Amino acid sequence: MKGLWLLAIVAFLGIDPRTVSRINSLKEQARKAYSAGDYTTASRIYRTLVDSLGVSEEEVKLNLAHALFAANDSSAADRYQPLTVSRNTPLRSIAQQQMGVLSSRSGNLEGALDWFKQALRANPANEDARYNYELVKKKLEEKRKSDGKNNKNEEPSDYAKELKRLAEELVRQRKYSEAFNLMQEGLKKDRTVAYFDEFIKRLKDVSEINK
Known part of the structure; x- marks a missing residue:
């Protein structure tokens, strides 16, 4: 009886049970590919889920961003960015943290520091964001000291x-x-x-x- 009720609800919502089954299967395939370190395959499957099948779960979108990041795909930032304003604060914190990592990698330490601050404001328990914040803060201080020393030797304009x-x-x-x-x-x-x-x-x- 429960099975019949489930089918009735799915039919009422206009959801094809075969599509639901395919989505669940693809999620599992993507998870396994990511766990195996096959980030290219994982990102391809997650793209299918999000872009082709219209899966709107933010967790799936975050997984797509993670897979692209791990595969060194430059489009990872485009996937993290919309999640930085999510109402899900732990998830938002992770997306902001990752934007900070990407900013740091590109040499934008000031931007990275700001992203890590936002991540910590969203979720003070985010230890990865806290570690990265302290690390980038130290690098920035060292860079400023080094720049200051160099500038002292530069003739004034x-x-x-x-x-x-x-x-x-x-x-x-x-x-x-x-x-x-x-x-x-x-x-x-x-x-x-x-x-x-x-x-x-x-x-x-x-x-x-x-x-």
């Missing part, structure tokens, strides 16, 4: 020289905080302003004393 002249004028007026802020803003626009790093540090110290 005319803009940087003029900025320092204006800052020195403010110092003569005892406007230390304004001078410091001026140089800080200049650093954001012109990296050669870092040539005057010692001057900027002195301005910071004096402005803090005179607060």
Whole structure:
């Protein structure tokens, strides 16, 4: 009787039992292919489920993104992106985490850090996102230190020289905080302003004393 009721419900919903059976079979085939490390086959089957058979389950869409990622397919980001706004917070966190990994791989450390932050906000228990966040944060700090050292040895541009002249004028007026802020803003626009790093540090110290 239960079987008859199930068939009646499926018929009422307009779902072909053969399609349901095929979908379930393909899901299992994709799972086995992924587990065996055959990511190309797994992604092909998941594409069929999502793109051809119209399977809308976010878990299946996430599995497709994972398979593409594992196969080094550049379209993985296109599959993760829509899932970063999912209402399913654990799933959303995973998608955001993976976008962070892809950003990091492409060299966009700032973007990666932001994705990992979003992943942790969605799910603070996401330890992979937390580990990646700390790792990228450290890399970014090291990169900034290295860039700062390189910039100190780079000759200042005319803009940087003029900025320092204006800052020195403010110092003569005892406007230390304004001078410091001026140089800080200049650093954001012109990296050669870092040539005057010692001057900027002195301005910071004096402005803090005179607060």
